[in-house]
Amino acid sequence: MEESVGRLQAEALRRKDRLKALRGKQLQNKTDGEPENKKVLEDEEEIKHRELKLRNYVPQDEVLQQRQMPQAKPASVEEKVKDQLEAAKLAPVIEEVDLANLAPRKPDWDLKRDVAKKLEKLEKRTQRAIAELIRERLQGQADSLAAAVESAKQEEDDSD
The missing domain is CATH 1.20.5 (Single alpha-helices involved in coiled-coils or other helix-helix interfaces)
Structure with missing residues (x-):
């Protein structure tokens, strides 16, 4: 245990010496290295x-x-005061109160806003999937209709 403490102290001293040497080099570069x-x-x-x-x-x-x-000329204050007075005039009070603006937002309004883009993508995919399922059913019905027509023809041929 005592050996490891001595070794750590020796490493710390070596580290300090290296840092001093680096600082010395940096100071020399700053003073000597300037063009x-x-x-x-x-x-x-x-x-x-x-x-x-x-x-x-x-x-x-x-x-x-x-x-x-040269003597400085004072700036015109009249225009600045006019602008400030116009800005200070009261805006007309709104006669009607919009209840939608007074009502608090639902707690999940921000979630709905953030998820809206993802829902649009999913809606497009859903529409494509529904269209594909309808096509498959129509093809299946067409095949079964064709099979029914052929079986009806065979029955007629068999009965003749």
């Missing part, structure tokens, strides 16, 4: 993010005045 153009793109992005945008401050320096943002 040069990707590093250049990141530098350009950092420069773009450092760019000043002056919205509320009016600078006195000519260089900074070029970075000043």
Whole structure:
């Protein structure tokens, strides 16, 4: 028992060492493995993010005045308010009450809906089977009718 515990601990230590080695390789790949153009793109992005945008401050320096943002114009609120007022108007109250809408659905309505397609297939198969049975009966009657006619002919021939 003690031997198996020692063996398990040794395996756990080996596993930890392998994981550390893999993490080290991944970190090296992330830092060393990046292409040069990707590093250049990141530098350009950092420069773009450092760019000043002056919205509320009016600078006195000519260089900074070029970075000043134009004054924002407030959006028209009148149209939005009109739309909201129209939406808030009450819809006309329904005079007649439809009892079908008030009555609760039967507990198995969803089962019927889900099974409807399968029932359509079965209905088609049933109709085909009924038609086939009718054909077989008609053929059987035709055969028996033909046999009856032949037997009647033989009786006439025998009686002559």
